[in-house]
Amino acid sequence: MRRILLLAPALVLFAGCSPAAQVPGTPQPSPSSASSSAGLPPDPQPARTAECPYLSEAQAEDANGQHVTEVKVSDDQPHPACFFYRPDGGLQLTVRVYVGESATATALVDKAAPVDTSNPASEPAGWKGGYQPSDDGVVYAVAKGPAAVIVSSNQKQSIKARTVAKEAISALKL
Numbered sequence: 357m358r359r360i361l362l363l364a365p366a367l368v369l370f371a372g373c374s375p376a377a378q379v380p381g382t383p384q385p386s387p388s389s390a391s392s393s394a395g396l397p398p399d400p401q402p403a404r405t406a407e408c409p410y411l412s413e414a415q416a417e418d419a420n421g422q423h424v425t426e427v428k429v430s431d432d433q434p435h436p437a438c439f440f441y442r443p444d445g446g447l448q449l450t451v452r453v454y455v456g457e458s459a460t461a462t463a464l465v466d467k468a469a470p471v472d473t474s475n476p477a478s479e480p481a482g483w484k485g486g487y488q489p490s491d492d493g494v495v496y497a498v499a500k501g502p503a504a505v506i507v508s509s510n511q512k513q514s515i516k517a518r519t520v521a522k523e524a525i526s527a528l529k530l
Contacts, residue, residue, distance in 0.1 A: 395460070395463075396460065396463055396464060396467060397432075397454065397460070397464075400430035400432050400436070400437035400452055401430055402428035402429070402430060402437075402439040403428065403429065403430050403431040404428060404429060404431075405426060405427065405428050406427065406428065406429045406436075407427060407429075408427055408429060408436075408438035408440070408451065409429075409435075409436070409438075409527065410438065410451055410453060410523070410524035410527040410528065411438060411440075411451055411520060411523055411524055411527065413427060413440070415520075415523050416440045416448075416449055416520065419449075419516055419519040419520045419523065420440070420448055420449050420509055420510075420511055420516050420520065421511065421516065422442050422448050422510075422511075423442065423443055424440050424441065424442070424448070424449075425441055425442065425443050425445075426440075426441040427439065427440055427441070428441070434455075435453040435454065435455055436453075437450060437451065437452040437453070438450065438451040442510075446510070447510065448509070448510045448511075449507070449508070449509050449510070449520065450506075450507065450508045451505070451506075451507050451520060451521075451524050452464075452504075452505070452506040452507075453503070453504070453505055453524065453528065454503065454504040454505075454506075455502055455503045455504075455528075456502055457502060458499075458501055458502045460504075461499040461500075461501070461502055461503055461504035462499050462504070464497070464499070464504045464506060465484075465485040465486070465497040465498060465499045465504050465506065466486075468495050468497035468506045468508075469485055469486035469487055469488050469495050469496070469497040469506075470486070470488075471486060473488060474486030474487055474488035475487050475488060475514075477496060477497070477498050477518070478498075479498070479518055479521075479522060480522050480525055480526075482500050483498035483499065483500045483505075483525065484498060484499060484500070485497045485498035485499055485504075487514045487517065487518065489512065490508065492508070492510050493508065493509045493510040493511050493512055493517075494508070494509050494511065494512055494513065494514045494516070494517050495507065495508045495509075495517065496509075496514055496517035496518050496520075496521050497521075498521060498525075503528065505521050505524050505525055505528075507520045507521045507524070
């Protein structure tokens with residue numbers, strides 16, 4: 357018994373150095389899913405107070421149904437993301453615009469509103485994507501060619517996020 361107690365720390369040490377064994381039935385991440393999310397641009401972050409180039413405060417208030425007290429934008433250029441805040445300081449609405457590679461635009465939309473779990477979205481005409489509830493409200497994400505627009509709202513009604521997406525798309529000069 358005493359020998360086992362003396363050897364136990366050595367066995368634990370050696371066990372930590374050995375390669376991890378594959379547990380039968382445990383799926384390994386597929387190379388395609390790992391590389392597709394790794395190749396996406398990082399999520400935008402609010403960097404400074406500024407006007408949103410795609411949506412005015414009044415449009416955001418009308419569409420989302422809440423007063424806007426502050427608007428911040430990300431440092432992403434030439435298409436910054438917009439962050440609209442409500443009176444209590446909480447985030448109520450975000451508008452993310454991406455223009456670049458078609459595959460990346462589609463992947464960003466699929467990340468925000470996965471094809472397998474979201475409802476299909478096809479507004480405005482020619483744009484495709486999805487919408488679904490999120491932890492904090494709803495997301496509406498669509499792409500067309502090399503462009504993607506992703507709107508997150510703290511409201512549960514998808515029509516509000518869809519309205520914002522349509523307003524932002526109409527303001528884009530593509």
